[in-house]
Amino acid sequence: MNEYDYIIIGAGASGLLLADAMLNDSFFDQKKILLLDKNAKDTNDRTWCFWEKGNGKFEDIVHKKWNSIHFQGKDVLKRTDISPYTYKMIRSIDFYNHYLGRVKESVNITFAQEALINFEESESKVTVHTAKKTYSGKYIFNSLFDYRMATGQNKYPVLQQHFVGWVIKTDKPIFDSKEVTYMDFSIPQKGNTRFMYVLPYANNTALIEYTLFSEELLEKAEYNEAIKHYIQERFACETYEIIEKEAGSIPMTAYDFREHHTNRVRYIGTAGGWAKPSTGYTLMSTATKVPKLIDFLKQEKPLKKLKLKGKFWFYDMLFLDVLHNNNAKGHTIFESIFKTLKPQMVFKFLDEKTSLKEDIVYINSCPKTPFIKALLKRIF
Structure with a gap:
């Protein structure tokens, strides 16, 4: 039995x-x-989020969709329509x-x-x-x-994408319900790669997530304080109700x-x-x-x-080598990419659907020196 x-x-x-x-x-x-x-x-x-063109296999259970993303860094601010892609949440x-x-x-x-x-x-x-x-x-x-x-093992660095998120509800409409804040690097980096991620469910309800790419986790209070400060500074909001919380850690290796x-x-x-x-x-x-x-x-x-590795595994390996070697500069990589490329190109590359010619365009949008150093270190 x-x-x-x-x-x-x-x-x-x-x-x-x-x-x-x-x-x-x-x-x-x-x-x-x-x-x-x-x-x-x-x-x-x-929650799971992803982007895709048109309707997909999860369409019946998609909770919310967005057609525009917001990316912000020290020297770049983009609010962009992402069609033909749609950003989706389950x-x-x-x-x-x-x-x-x-x-x-x-x-x-x-x-x-x-x-x-x-x-x-x-x-x-x-x-x-x-x-x-x-x-x-x-x-x-x-x-x-x-x-x-x-x-x-010591051959490949192991970082964590760790985060704490609050779903908050406010008395006043303070969010743009049509736009996802995909990455906001305008917050203090404190020696790591840190950004805010905002999924607005409605104009008064949103998931606000404090996310880091680093080796070690933070004390729980530091995540909470960062979210609280961001709500106050970014949305000028002092009064809100926390209706859900989530936390997690995803390996990056x-x-x-x-x-x-x-x-x-x-x-x-x-x-x-x-x-x-x-x-x-x-x-x-x-x-x-x-x-x-x-x-x-x-x-x-x-x-x-069964083997599932391909050329994108190699690209990811170099990217993680760069983040591991100088985590405090991680934001400069993303800022350079989004400053140079349209988000549609970024999504296509991250979906591992680009041609070799498109790969070169994407790679050229990144800061050259840290990636060359990472490549030479892998070779020699």
């Missing part, structure tokens, strides 16, 4: 999108699949309800709310131990991330998580290095990698043989 063809550990974005892809492919109709998560996935614990509770709802209605996927203790791999199967039961599976997909997976894969165990999502190393954006990166994993599974080859 506890034997499965596939066991998916973690019902986050990668686990649910993988399970849903299996539901949509007849190859898996006769397969027994187990989805494990310690939580019921019944709370709104995060609340996690809507994502869970949609995808986990489909899983619970399926006949060949079982969802179990159980915490993983450990698993053991043999030549023919993987045995999974939870706090309640023991399961066996032919193949395991694990989305549970631990920073120790990446920090036990070019470390090859493939070193943890085996013939029967594959790490997915953030644990598999699916978060875009240079930005931390994960949802659309995951959505593009899941179909590749599904196609690979049909070949029934050892899981560790």
